[in-house]
Amino acid sequence: MPFATYPRIAVNSRHHPDPARRLRRMHDALLDAYGPQHWWPAKTPFEVILGAYLTQNTAWKAVERTLANLRAAGALTVDGLRRIPLARLRRLIQPSGFYTRKAPALKAFVAMLDNEFDGSLDKLAAQPTAALRQRLLDLPGVGPETADAILLYALSHAVPVADEYLRRVAARHQLIESAPGRARISYGHLTDLTRRAFAADPKENHAQLYNEFHALTVAVGKAHCGRTPHCENCPLADDLKGSF
Numbered sequence: 001m002p003f004a005t006y007p008r009i010a011v012n013s014r015h016h017p018d019p020a021r022r023l024r025r026m027h028d029a030l031l032d033a034y035g036p037q038h039w040w041p042a043k044t045p046f047e048v049i050l051g052a053y054l055t056q057n058t059a060w061k062a063v064e065r066t067l068a069n070l071r072a073a074g075a076l077t078v079d080g081l082r083r084i085p086l087a088r089l090r091r092l093i094q095p096s097g098f099y100t101r102k103a104p105a106l107k108a109f110v111a112m113l114d115n116e117f118d119g120s121l122d123k124l125a126a127q128p129t130a131a132l133r134q135r136l137l138d139l140p141g142v143g144p145e146t147a148d149a150i151l152l153y154a155l156s157h158a159v160p161v162a163d164e165y166l167r168r169v170a171a172r173h174q175l176i177e178s179a180p181g182r183a184r185i186s187y188g189h190l191t192d193l194t195r196r197a198f199a200a201d202p203k204e205n206h207a208q209l210y211n212e213f214h215a216l217t218v219a220v221g222k223a224h225c226g227r228t229p230h231c232e233n234c235p236l237a238d239d240l241k242g243s244f
């Protein structure tokens with residue numbers, strides 16, 4: 001099957017030939033339909049980082065329960081997480097699942113912050129984007145989506161974030177194909193396409209555009225583009241008709 005693991009939907013042949021341009025218009029249609037999303041849902045950059053780890057393979061509702069546990073235990077700060085014993089941390093984050101893996105991963109993040117950046121998120125954020133992304137990827141329990149979510153939403157670096165919702169939309173709208181022999185469109189292809197979609201926008205707007213676009217794709221994924229697509233009344237349905 002050429003397009004990810006999702007069934008193809010008939011797409012009109014009158015499409016603009018550049019999928020990046022279509023994706024840019026899809027962003028505008030989603031913003032018109034849903035308005036600004038004000039992401040990430042957190043009060044501090046460190047809460048964003050905790051949420052980015054905890055939400056892996058887990059619904060956000062479960063993350064909210066976990067964050068409430070951590071708040072009650074005084075562990076929603078770097079210092080709080082530093083002080084809390086690993087066994088207790090495991091118990092507190094149990095609602096988010098995979099706690100035996102996620103608890104040491106969170107501790108490893110704080111250890112890196114302490115050992116290399118004096119425990120300062122500002123010092124961490126001041127690193128060049130490419131080096132910082134690689135440092136995050138070298139940590140246990142951090143894949144590309146988690147690293148980019150931390151970079152964009154906690155550390156204010158202009159990097160696109162891709163996820164399963166964007167993968168579904170890209171596959172169903174036939175914006176990109178998976179690589180030969182691969183069932184799924186790669187994470188890197190999705191972020192490359194997103195970069196190209198916003199390449200003509202002023203550079204100083206990229207962080208905000210990436211921020212909004214990721215949040216909007218989550219919104220349309222939850223409202224319409226789940227495992228079964230509900231295209232009727234979807235803000236992106238016109239793209240399937242070749243109008244974008």
Ligand code: SF4
Nearest residue numbers: 172225230231234237
């Ligand atoms: S539900 Fe919306 S985003 Fe998903 S395939 Fe249909 S029109 Fe596209």
